[in-house]
Amino acid sequence: MLREIQETKKVRRIPAQRDPKEVRKDLQSLRKRAIALGASHAAVISASDVVFSKALRKRVAADKRLPSIHWPLDYPKDDLEAAIKAYQNGIFFRVKGEAKMPDYGGGRVSDPNHRESMQRVYEIATVLESESFYMGYHLAVGFATGNCRAIFCAQESSCWAAVKGRKCVQPYKGRPSMEAAGIDPVAMARAKKWGLPRRKGAPLLAGLVMVV
Amino acid sequence: MGASETQRGSTAGRTGHGGIGTLELCNQENQDEVAMESHGETQASATSNAGLMIRLEELRELALARGADQAVVIPTSEVIVDPRVRLKCMIPKCYMSGACAHCPPHGSSFNETKDMVSRYEWAVFFRVLVDSSVIANEKAASIILSGVWDDGGKLSTLGGSYMLLASIVKVVQKRAEEMGYSPTFGFAAGDCRDLFCHYQPTCQSLQTRRGCRHPSLSSPSMESCGLDAFTMAARVGWDAYPIGGTCRPESVPHGALMGLVLVT
Numbered sequence: 368m369l370r371e372i373q374e375t376k377k378v379r380r381i382p383a384q385r386d387p388k389e390v391r392k393d394l395q396s397l398r399k400r401a402i403a404l405g406a407s408h409a410a411v412i413s414a415s416d417v418v419f420s421k422a423l424r425k426r427v428a429a430d431k432r433l434p435s436i437h438w439p440l441d442y443p444k445d446d447l448e449a450a451i452k453a454y455q456n457g458i459f460f461r462v463k464g465e466a467k468m469p470d471y472g473g474g475r476v477s478d479p480n481h482r483e484s485m486q487r488v489y490e491i492a493t494v495l496e497s498e499s500f501y502m503g504y505h506l507a508v509g510f511a512t513g514n515c516r517a518i519f520c521a522q523e524s525s526c527w528a529a530v531k532g533r534k535c536v537q538p539y540k541g542r543p544s545m546e547a548a549g550i551d552p553v554a555m556a557r558a559k560k561w562g563l564p565r566r567k568g569a570p571l572l573a574g575l576v577m578v579v
Numbered sequence: 580m581g582a583s584e585t586q587r588g589s590t591a592g593r594t595g596h597g598g599i600g601t602l603e604l605c606n607q608e609n610q611d612e613v614a615m616e617s618h619g620e621t622q623a624s625a626t627s628n629a630g631l632m633i634r635l636e637e638l639r640e641l642a643l644a645r646g647a648d649q650a651v652v653i654p655t656s657e658v659i660v661d662p663r664v665r666l667k668c669m670i671p672k673c674y675m676s677g678a679c680a681h682c683p684p685h686g687s688s689f690n691e692t693k694d695m696v697s698r699y700e701w702a703v704f705f706r707v708l709v710d711s712s713v714i715a716n717e718k719a720a721s722i723i724l725s726g727v728w729d730d731g732g733k734l735s736t737l738g739g740s741y742m743l744l745a746s747i748v749k750v751v752q753k754r755a756e757e758m759g760y761s762p763t764f765g766f767a768a769g770d771c772r773d774l775f776c777h778y779q780p781t782c783q784s785l786q787t788r789r790g791c792r793h794p795s796l797s798s799p800s801m802e803s804c805g806l807d808a809f810t811m812a813a814r815v816g817w818d819a820y821p822i823g824g825t826c827r828p829e830s831v832p833h834g835a836l837m838g839l840v841l842v843t
Contacts, residue, residue, distance in 0.1 A: 378820050378830040383813040436672055444688040445805075450662040493671075497825065505809050505821040506663040508670040534674030538824065543670060577663075 379503035390456070390579055393502055397458050397495050397578065404491045406460035408561050414454045414577070416558065417550055424549035430473040435516035435526035436535075437543035438473045447548060454506075457577035458495055459555055462487045470570040473514035473547075475521050484572055488512045489519075489540050492574040496542075499578045509576045510548055515541040545575050631843065634758050635701055638751050638842065642705040645747045647838075650705035651815050655841065658696050658704075659807040659814075662689040668802060679772040680784035680791065681799035692804040695764060699841040703751055706817055707744045707836045713737045714834030715826040741769045744836045748798050751840045760843045766804060768836040771797035801839055808837035 394411045401409035427439040440447065464484040476482040489511040496509035516526045519537040528535035535541050545552045552573035556563060564571060635652040642650040668676050668683040676682050687695065713733045748765035755763045772782050775793040784791045791797055801808040812819040812835065820831040 378822075378826060381809045381813045381819045381821065383810070383816075436669075436677070440669075441677075441684055442666070442669065443684055444686075444691075445662060445665055445684075446689075447666070450666040450689070453662045496671075497823065500821050500823055501826070501830075503821065506661070506667050506807075508663075508666055510670075528672050528674075529677075535672050538671050538674075541671065 378501045381503050381505055385579065393499075393504075394456055394458065394578060397499060397576070398460075400498065401458055401460040401491050401495060404494060405462060405487050406491055407463040408556075408559070409458060409460035410559055412457055412459045412555070412575075414452050414456070416459070416555060417451055417457075417575070417577075418554040418558070419448050419451075419549050420551040420554070421549065423546050423551055427473065427547050427549075430514075432472075432474040433514055433516045433521065433526075434529070435514060435520075436528045437526075437541065438514040438516060438547050440543040440547045440549075451548070451550070451577060454577040455579050457575055457579075459552075459559070459575050460488075460491060460573065461552075461556060461561060462491070462572040462574075464564075464570065464572045466564075466566070466569075468570060470568050471513060471517065473517060475517050476513070482518055485511075485513050485518050486540075488572050488574045489515065489542060492542050492576055493540055495576040495578075497539075499576060504578050507576060507578050509542050509574065510545045510550065511542045511574045512544045512546070512552070512570070512572050514544065514547070545573060550575060631701070634755075634760075635703065635842065637758075638703045638755055638840070639705075641754055642703055642747050642751050642838075645750050646707060646743045647705035647747055648708045649815075649817055650703060653702055653704050653811075653815065655696050655699045655702055657811065657814065658702060658839065658841075659811050660689060660693045660696055660805050661807045661810075662805060664802055664805045664807050665689060673770075675770040675772060678785075679770045679782045681797070682770050682772075682803045685785065686799055687804040689805040692806065696841065699764070699843060701842050703840045703842060704811060704815065705744075705747060705751075705838050706812060707740055707747070707838070709737065709740045709834040709836060711831045711833050712828040713740070715822050715828045715831055717825070717827065738774065740836055741767070741774055744768050744838045745771070745774060745796065745798060748838045748840060749796065755840065755842045763843075764841040765798045766801040766806060766839045767798040768800050768802070768808070768838060770800060770803070798838075801837055806839065808839075811839075812837055 398409045398411050424439060462484060465480060468481045476485060492509035492511045496507050499507035519540055520526060552571050553563060556571055556573060639650045639652050665683045677684060713736045716733055745767040748767045752763045752765045775796050776782060783789055809819045819835050822831060822834050
């Protein structure tokens with residue numbers, strides 16, 4: 368994945384004012400990139416399309432099986448919702464998972480196939496985020512699915528980024544999930560009429576990159 | 580749209596002269612006012628404004644003399660405080676986020692910074708250039724963490740650039756306070772712990788009530804307080820490029836570190 372990032376990197380100067388036409392073009396190219404990287408659905412969304420859920424954040428905070436800096440997203444001094452709403456547009460995407468996949472929440476992902484599907488969401492989120500950044504959208508942030516510690520660092524004794532002075536061991540992959548930030552991917556997918564998993568409790572593998 | 584065009588016009592006027600343009604415009608306005616009004620109070624106010632502009636220009640020149648490659652005097656209405664900036668410190672997580680009292684989730688929140696900036700009218704904004712081979716060094720992050728100050732001297736140069744910017748902030752603040760503008764507030768770049776407490780196990784401010792080990796040296800960075808230094812740089816006409824962990828030296832002409840001092 369790192370190779371994918373490096374190959375496509377063209378660093379643009381940060382503009383004083385953004386050209387709306389160029390922004391629209393960039394967002395479309397990022398949407399297509401999400402599909403090319405394995406997303407089954409991808410859409411350009413505006414910040415008003417982002418749905419927040421306090422219940423979801425509470426559920427994440429209560430799930431203490433594998434605590435990490437991204438599960439839940441610790442942002443105590445600022446208003447996370449206001450920060451996300453300060454963006455104008457982003458890319459919301461979905462990856463198709465196995466039909467029988469359970470909702471792992473913040474816990475270990477035992478099935479390697481399920482882990483691989485979830486990793487795909489992280490890969491798309493990080494590639495889109497990185498490409499947006501080098502396109503001159505220097506505040507782009509990506510959100511994936513589940514708990515990154517459960518997916519990339521389940522064998523580690525702790526989340527190293529949570530240890531003072533230590534850094535994340537997967538900085539090019541680890542991201543907070545949409546649910547850890549209190550964003551409801553199911554409500555957003557429903558609004559896009561993407562067709563939700565029919566089985567009760569089945570997870571929706573979705574990611575979000577706020578670009579501009 | 581109209582507002583942004585006005586803002587662009589004003590910054591273009593200033594940047595063409597590296598900051599002096601604004602002062603000239605202000606002084607011209609003041610001169611016009613003096614000519615039109617014979618009222619004593621207006622005259623006194625104009626003289627006082629002209630004095631302020633001269634002192635701000637002195638601070639701008641001081642920043643340049645101390646090693647900044649660009650410096651401008653800006654009204655604080657052009658200081659951009661954005662709630663997304665502190666979020667970006669955490670996604671993807673900067674290795675120093677959470678490890679230093681100035682860095683998110685600690686430090687000044689978006690609202691606190693906005694409130695602080697609103698109490699000032701003028702600021703000095705400056706830039707220190709860093710060679711792209713130094714700042715877009717793929718090994719930089721791992722070398723910083725390992726504490727090996729070598730790599731052909733590149734890391735020392737990078738650290739020196741951050742140190743230079745931090746020192747300019749303090750020198751400009753000190754001079755401004757000698758001029759009678761107190762309190763001033765300064766913002767540097769990066770995290771101060773790497774610069775001043777690299778070999779300390781923790782940031783003392785976070786761990787004890789004794790506070791910072793180096794209060795006379797350290798400043799929060801612009802980004803850690805939610806100031807969008809990159810867009811501010813672009814709006815005053817400086818070229819700024821996003822440089823991340825996978826950026827290569829040949830991808831950018833140079834890197835830039837920005838500092839800001841709120842003066843009055």
